Amino acid sequence: MIELSLSKQEWLLRGYWPWIPVKDRSMETGIEMVGVTDWIPATVPGGVHYDLFRSGWIQHPYNDLQSLHCEWVENRWWVYKTSFPRPQVSGTKFELVLQGLDYETMVYCNNTLLGEHTGMYHPAEYDVTNLVRENASIELKLVFKGVPQEMGQIGYTSRTSTQKSRFNYKWDFSTRLxxxxxxxxxxLRVHETCSLDDLAIHTDTSDQGEVGHVRIKAKVKLHVPEITPAGLKLQLRLEDPEGGLAAVTETEIGEELRTESLLDIRQPKLWNVHGFGEQPLYRLHVRLAGADGYIFDERTHNVGIRKLEYKHNEGAPDDSFPYTFVVNGTPVFIKGVNITPLDHLYGNVSGEQYEWLVYRMKRANVNLVRVWGGGLIEKRTLYDLCDRHGILVWQEFIQSSSGIDNVPSKLTGFLDLLGKSAAAALKEKRNHVSLAVWSGGNELMSAPDTPSTLEDENLAILHKLVLMHDPERLFLPTSASGPREFISRDKGVSHDVHGGWQYQGNPGHYELYGESDHLFHSEFGVDGVTSVRSLRKFFSPEHHYPTRMREHVIWRHHGEWWGTLDRDQTIFGPIHDISDFSDCSQWMQAEGLRYIIEANRRRAFRSSGCVVWQMNEPWPNASCTNLVDYYGDAKMAYHWMQEAYAPRRATLDYRRIDHAVGSDFAASVWVHNDASSTDARVRVRVYNRCGTLMQEELFHTWAESGRPTSVGELRFNVTPDHEGLFFVRLEWEDAEPSAPSAMYTFGTESDHVYASARSYHNVQLSIEPQTDWQTAATGFDLPFIERSYLISNTGMVPALHIRAAETTNAYWSEVEEQYFTLLPGEARLVKARCTRKAGGGFLSADQYGQQADVPPPSLEFTYFCAKTATSAAL
Structure with a gap:
């Protein structure tokens, strides 16, 4: 089989009133009815909106309220067309395969209607053999019939009728677009007499990993039904990660046109989860050959060899699911993130965007990504990257809660459509070694706070499909998976739970998460305002001031649910400056999120892990629960999550952030160790607001691999010398791999507990580049350059939350350590990495000029509530 992509042909796009492309001419006058737009250049893959924007038909829909002026687009019909010559290849069958039509489409070739297709997750396939053979040139025309009616975040799940990505219709992190x-x-697929079909690859190990097994199942599809080639064979060749021969075999294909083969590999190189080893990938060549050796079809796949098991949590009730993932015999505490689609208009997302997302996940010590059921079954690029970099995938089918009711839909026709989408996803994604679990959808509930079960007809169908197409993997009916949906203060009722999504106040936040007894935490988050740098890209200057969402329609349009001004003023006092607002809001997002993660880690493996909501956002929000914004820049919460997910980490368990003068402070000290068991020395220092050392203790323990360990308790009396703010810093000394230090901030006032953090004046930083920009090796295909800086606090007061931003806007940038505090006289060496921005679609405008004009990266360093940068661009 040969695949010829038609996406690189010259495509045109035109808009029409509904049904006009079918009727073409007026019944009364006979005059041709032309479009509501002209023919304009189109991108495939892509989407109508970006092409309209490029040709000046709409304004940038992500700025201010301009998406509201684009809603007319969904009420028109849109025609894509292209022409291509007859391919200069021979074949028995020519098949047109349209892999993602969004959403209801009429497909024409040379004005012949091939068929109508509904659904964006299973391909439309048409036999065009005669058309290809009889015509020197073929015109392909796709008529998209507007968009179907569907609900956004609020509605009735039981009335869902489509397999359309629902976040498009309005979610708390998106608009209606x-x-x-x-x-x-x-x-265009060119087939010989027969070809491979329904190829399934499964890997496993035995004898404690001494023998690897690669099992291959396949069918043979005949394209000339009356002819069965004699002596068909399935030839398998497995190459090791270095390209050497690992195994080879040949199997006869019987009359039933099905076959199954098993390859055994002695001493295999095992694929591991990120943080637990390397991710070697074998190369599997699968050939369908005739008796004379002629190759009818050939496929290649990257294959990881590993054992994946699921076990019940320690002390878990008998009716719970096995939430602990065990890879190659080692239980893996899940340090996960949820993702939304990368863009509201996802057809234009570039491969580089996926790579930047996975790079960010890997650098943040993430080992699992949940692909959320209100979004997409993502493009292959994402899963290939997760295979390469050891990030497990939790894939949901396309269903989600709606608020008014959350009962899985059973409407006429919907279950059939759901089944088609699910079967296509199962067959496409099951061969990825990173895939770990399937879920029926997001927050499906048979009653309020009660997750749906396999007794639901909808979910029973999906479970049956998983058993049919991918039986080795775990299927969860929904996320959360009950018996209670949301996190609770009640004991003994929580298995996999969701929530909350905001800071719960002081001390409520710490009491709720510090004392919860759930088994798994597959969605939770805290909201925070985006950076002023990003805000300036999509808000006009007159909107750059702190506000409550209900008081400003444009802020509300970009993050209605996530207003934090009242919260932040409760903690920091009155806020009038937009930069201060962003700084204070991001601090509370980071503080709240870090505490939840560390509380979950302290309970491993009674708790099997946590999955943060949310890693990214599909359009720019003024405030949101995201960690990385639409433009690719990380918020403070991302960096504190990165530290909280570190393989080795010392943490402090506390129940409030305010401690009055005269009170007793008490908090336990813990160590978390995903590396080998080791001796652990944790030095704990207490500083007052000026950075003066008030107390120092050394805790010593044996840190068992994969287990949290309580080291001891830090206790002291809060004296007038602590007044205002005091800091507790934990350092795991001599750790290899190194453990990031943890700095916790407390205040002595119950009102505006962190207010004095805004009063530091005369902060003085010295920024000294230590190297020139040079090529960096990262294991990713993106071309990175890196440079090191020595940052010193040369002043008399602490410098809080030091960070750097790249100022040319030509690069996606990462600094290894961000939002850290330097006390007077302290210094830290940090490394910055940059790669050229290469976003697709509307992100194409978020770049620097033309290729030849691009300057080297320029970094600007600053700190908490700084009015100006502390350093010129370097």
């Missing part, structure tokens, strides 16, 4: 168009590739 409904994608239309071919969002995945369009190919």
């Amino acid at each position: 409904v994608n239309i168009g071919p969002w995945q590739d369009i190919v």
